[in-house]
Amino acid sequence: MATLKRxxxxxxxxxxxxxxxxxxxVLISGEILNSFxxxxxxxxxxxxxxxxxxxLIIGITGQFSIGHAGFFAVGAYASAIMTMKxxxxxxxxxxxxxxxxxxxxxxxxxxSLRLKGDYLAIATLGFGEIVRISLLNIEYVGGASGMTVTxxxxxxxxxxxLLITIIVIANFTNSTHGRACISIREDEIAADSMGINTxxxxxxxxxxxxxxxxxxxxxxxxxxxxxxxxxxxxxxxFDILIFVVLGGLGSMSGAVIAAILLTIxxxxxxxxxxxxxxxxxIILILVMLYRPKGLLGTKExxxxxxxxxxxQGGIGNDNKNTVA
Amino acid sequence: MELIQQLVNGISLGSIYALIALGYTMVYGIVxxxxxxxxxxxxxxxxxxxxxxxxxxxxxFPALLLAMVSCxxxxxxxxxxxxxxxxxxxxxxxLITAIGVSLLIEYGTxxxxxxxxxxxxxxxxxxxxxxxxxxxxxxxxxxxxxxxIVLMILLQFIVHKxxxxxxxxxVSHDAExxxxxxxxxxxxxxxxxxxxxxxxxxxxxIFGIYYTKIDPLMGIIPGLKAFVAAVLGGIGIIPxxxxxxxxxxxxxxxxxxxxxxxWRDGVAFIILILILIFRPAGLFGKNVREKV
Amino acid sequence: xxxxxxxxxxxxxxxxxxxxxxxxxxxMELNKGELVGLIGPNGAGKTTFFNLLTGVYEPTEGSIVLDxxxxxxxxxxxxxxxxxxxxxxxxxxxxxxxVLDNVKVAYHSLARHSILSSIFRLPSHFSGEKEIEEKxxxxxxxxxxxxxxxxxxxxxxxxxxRRLEIAxxxxxxxxxxxxxxxxxxxxxxxTKELMSLIAFIREKFDLTILLIEHDMSLVMGICERIYVLDxxxxxxxxxxxxxxxxxxxxxxxxGEEVS
Numbered sequence: 001m002a003t004l005k006r007x008x009x010x011x012x013x014x015x016x017x018x019x020x021x022x023x024x025x026v027l028i029s030g031e032i033l034n035s036f037x038x039x040x041x042x043x044x045x046x047x048x049x050x051x052x053x054x055x056l057i058i059g060i061t062g063q064f065s066i067g068h069a070g071f072f073a074v075g076a077y078a079s080a081i082m083t084m085k086x087x088x089x090x091x092x093x094x095x096x097x098x099x100x101x102x103x104x105x106x107x108x109x110x111x112s113l114r115l116k117g118d119y120l121a122i123a124t125l126g127f128g129e130i131v132r133i134s135l136l137n138i139e140y141v142g143g144a145s146g147m148t149v150t151x152x153x154x155x156x157x158x159x160x161x162l163l164i165t166i167i168v169i170a171n172f173t174n175s176t177h178g179r180a181c182i183s184i185r186e187d188e189i190a191a192d193s194m195g196i197n198t199x200x201x202x203x204x205x206x207x208x209x210x211x212x213x214x215x216x217x218x219x220x221x222x223x224x225x226x227x228x229x230x231x232x233x234x235x236x237x238f239d240i241l242i243f244v245v246l247g248g249l250g251s252m253s254g255a256v257i258a259a260i261l262l263t264i265x266x267x268x269x270x271x272x273x274x275x276x277x278x279x280x281x282i283i284l285i286l287v288m289l290y291r292p293k294g295l296l297g298t299k300e301x302x303x304x305x306x307x308x309x310x311x312q313g314g315i316g317n318d319n320k321n322t323v324a
Numbered sequence: 325m326e327l328i329q330q331l332v333n334g335i336s337l338g339s340i341y342a343l344i345a346l347g348y349t350m351v352y353g354i355v356x357x358x359x360x361x362x363x364x365x366x367x368x369x370x371x372x373x374x375x376x377x378x379x380x381x382x383x384x385f386p387a388l389l390l391a392m393v394s395c396x397x398x399x400x401x402x403x404x405x406x407x408x409x410x411x412x413x414x415x416x417x418x419l420i421t422a423i424g425v426s427l428l429i430e431y432g433t434x435x436x437x438x439x440x441x442x443x444x445x446x447x448x449x450x451x452x453x454x455x456x457x458x459x460x461x462x463x464x465x466x467x468x469x470x471x472x473i474v475l476m477i478l479l480q481f482i483v484h485k486x487x488x489x490x491x492x493x494x495v496s497h498d499a500e501x502x503x504x505x506x507x508x509x510x511x512x513x514x515x516x517x518x519x520x521x522x523x524x525x526x527x528x529x530i531f532g533i534y535y536t537k538i539d540p541l542m543g544i545i546p547g548l549k550a551f552v553a554a555v556l557g558g559i560g561i562i563p564x565x566x567x568x569x570x571x572x573x574x575x576x577x578x579x580x581x582x583x584x585x586x587w588r589d590g591v592a593f594i595i596l597i598l599i600l601i602f603r604p605a606g607l608f609g610k611n612v613r614e615k616v
Numbered sequence: 617x618x619x620x621x622x623x624x625x626x627x628x629x630x631x632x633x634x635x636x637x638x639x640x641x642x643x644m645e646l647n648k649g650e651l652v653g654l655i656g657p658n659g660a661g662k663t664t665f666f667n668l669l670t671g672v673y674e675p676t677e678g679s680i681v682l683d684x685x686x687x688x689x690x691x692x693x694x695x696x697x698x699x700x701x702x703x704x705x706x707x708x709x710x711x712x713x714x715v716l717d718n719v720k721v722a723y724h725s726l727a728r729h730s731i732l733s734s735i736f737r738l739p740s741h742f743s744g745e746k747e748i749e750e751k752x753x754x755x756x757x758x759x760x761x762x763x764x765x766x767x768x769x770x771x772x773x774x775x776x777x778r779r780l781e782i783a784x785x786x787x788x789x790x791x792x793x794x795x796x797x798x799x800x801x802x803x804x805x806x807t808k809e810l811m812s813l814i815a816f817i818r819e820k821f822d823l824t825i826l827l828i829e830h831d832m833s834l835v836m837g838i839c840e841r842i843y844v845l846d847x848x849x850x851x852x853x854x855x856x857x858x859x860x861x862x863x864x865x866x867x868x869x870x871g872e873e874v875s
Contacts, residue, residue, distance in 0.1 A: 193785075195693050278435060
């Protein structure tokens with residue numbers, strides 16, 4: 001029964017998502033939304049994908065990675081190379097971007113996921129810097145001046161990627177595999193002693209997270225006309241980290257909401273980058289001091305609806321069947 | 325001779341890393357916290373020294389002292405306001421707070437004085453070329469090296485010969501036991517932050533004189549690299565930070581000398597990842613196991 | 617009661633941390649179906665021995681054999697799958713997970729549906745999850761925890777947390793169950809209930825149990841044999857009666873609480 005109800009909730013979410021898709025598409029085609037809003041919207045979705053992908057690594061599996069922009073960069077450059085240098089179709093480029101980032105995740109994950117806590121954080125930060133510095137030094141991708149990329153990212157692409165990201169990560173989380181990851185977050189030694197292959201699941205979470213960061217990179221590269229190594233410094237990594245922490249470590253809907261809110265905030269503060277960073281940092285410190293669990297803790301938005309109504313499943317577009 | 329020249333440059337750079345790394349290592353040793361804001365304390369020290377020299381026309385040593393005192397105060401404030409309330413929080417929460425503090429100092433500075441860089445006046449220290457066995461050594465480098473060495477010796481003295489040093493070692497060994505023995509743990513932690521930050525402040529002034537250009541985001545990269553140096557030597561181990569800093573400086577200079585100066589920043593992080601993978605306890609560290 | 621077939625054989629097991637010998641030359645044989653106690657003063661190396669058996673640490677000397685299979689050097693999760701599971705002295709539950717999910721995690725190694733089938737929600741995912749859920753619920757019923765199965769584990773009262781930890785360890789289908797001071801922090805009434813629970817699961821699951829206790833009197837009543845550790849070495853071994861009268865044991869416990 002529970003499965004059936006959950007399936008119904010899932011389909012309700014899908015229908016709502018499709019409605020949202022059509023409405024936005026109409027707004028864009030009818031030029032009711034001007035390019036500023038479209039830009040913000042796309043950027044928001046890319047941020048959501050990044051937030052959700054990092055949420056799997058930090059929020060679910062508890063592996064503190066602060067080099068996510070590195071995977072974002074790998075995806076952006078790999079997909080840009082596919083379209084610009086090798087004249088491949090966009091869909092393939094996106095996929096290659098994701099796969100390249102996933103491979104990077106595998107390569108960095110296998111050795112460094114043996115490290116714990118602070119050390120892992122620093123290793124991933126170091127990885128992010130190595131990616132950025134390498135890009136600066138590789139002439140093939142334009143070095144410091146970057147690569148110009150044709151504009152190929154459209155609403156259907158952005159939306160499809162968002163939907164797939166959320167469904168895949170939610171489905172993974174709500175399975176025995178996701179529980180294995182959460183058990184690692186909660187107590188790695190106990191998870192190990194319950195027969196969980198902790199290394200394997202840490203790497204899996206890392207690879208899946210990196211894959212979607214790579215997809216986000218592909219969308220980003222083909223939206224902003226130009227990509228440069230400076231777009232992918234560790235400030236970008238911190239941005240993504242803030243989404244996840246603010247939303248609540250362990251809550252996917254929290255990460256989504258935080259990504260939406262902070263994208264809006266930073267769009268309004270676009271002309272005052274210092275003010276933006278000051279506000280960001282103060283929020284970060286205050287949240288850690290007074291509400292270290294973040295906005296939603298480990299809860300999902302759907303769980304609030306369940307308390308009040310018998311109907312299961314998500315409402316709104318962004319919180320699919322994330323029954324925690 | 326080119327090689328020796330690079331070696332000298334590397335040692336000067338390395339002594340700056342070492343001074344910053346000491347603060348990282350001391351703080352980590354005592355509260356197990358990677359103080360991300362440490363690089364920004366270094367930056368503040370540099371600016372304090374700059375303003376002291378340009379606005380109040382003081383000499384090198386008063387400027388150095390002023391920077392060290394200001395940074396010590398700043399370090400203690402950061403500890404009391406941001407880190408102390410989190411003493412029993414999760415490691416992730418503390419790490420994120422540290423990142424927040426770091427960003428706040430960087431962009432707060434930009435907000436207050438703008439992002440434009442400043443140039444340290446070249447008159448602060450006499451700059452003579454001294455020939456030693458065919459190698460031209462800058463008198464500045466010698467002085468910088470001298471100051472760094474004196475500070476490190478002073479630190480060793482404080483840690484090993486004074487009461488507060490004894491308390492620091494006791495707290496870093498076992499805070500709970502130290503508390504039971506009547507040591508004021510909070511004050512000891514503050515003192516650690518003060519000393520570490522003062523060293524970073526000194527490093528800031530030295531950096532300014534040596535490299536001339538300073539700006540509000542200058543602390544990020546040296547901060548990260550000093551952290552690498554601390555990990556390289558074995559985090560929490562004071563002599564390790566010194567050796568790690570010097571090694572990193574020399575390696576970077578050699579890489580530049582071989583003509584790969586653009587990759588210089590990458591080398592530090594490659595070293596970091598290699599050391600974390602193959603010897604996470606660092607060159608001087610012992611492997612510790614998690615208690616089950 | 618005992619069928620005299622050895623299940624676990626530890627020979628000359630020892631471990632060094634740096635220069636410090638935490639355990640040396642420990643020999644132990646557990647027969648199928650036995651309930652054996654491991655006692656000793658604080659810091660004697662009891663938990664360290666558990667950590668060696670479960671692969672948290674690798675022994676620097678000696679060998680550990682379970683059912684004719686050598687366990688040395690295997691990672692903890694593989695040892696669990698070979699049939700040793702444990703509880704911890706300071707309870708280690710998955711606090712943010714529900715009681716039911718805590719037990720489900722232990723069933724993970726039995727799950728046959730792959731990550732891809734879960735991501736794409738293939739039929740094997742649903743059947744696999746259903747199987748795990750049914751088994752886990754059934755298990756909680758045995759331990760009278762089904763009424764709290766949707767609670768977060770961290771919100772349970774202490775006694776129930778202990779019970780849940782044992783349930784979780786058993787759900788991993790061990791041949792040998794290691795209990796690390798299961799009665800720590802319990803009042804006499806709870807301790808009594810715990811002891812009857814241990815007797816019950818031993819019958820029901822056909823288990824071999826090795827029990828660490830700090831307090832001698834507690835194990836005397838229920839264990840058939842007792843090993844005594846002190847300063848990282850076995851100093852005595854035998855029936856409760858033999859151990860109680862062993863002068864070495866009495867000496868080791870002098871200065872400790874005399875039982």
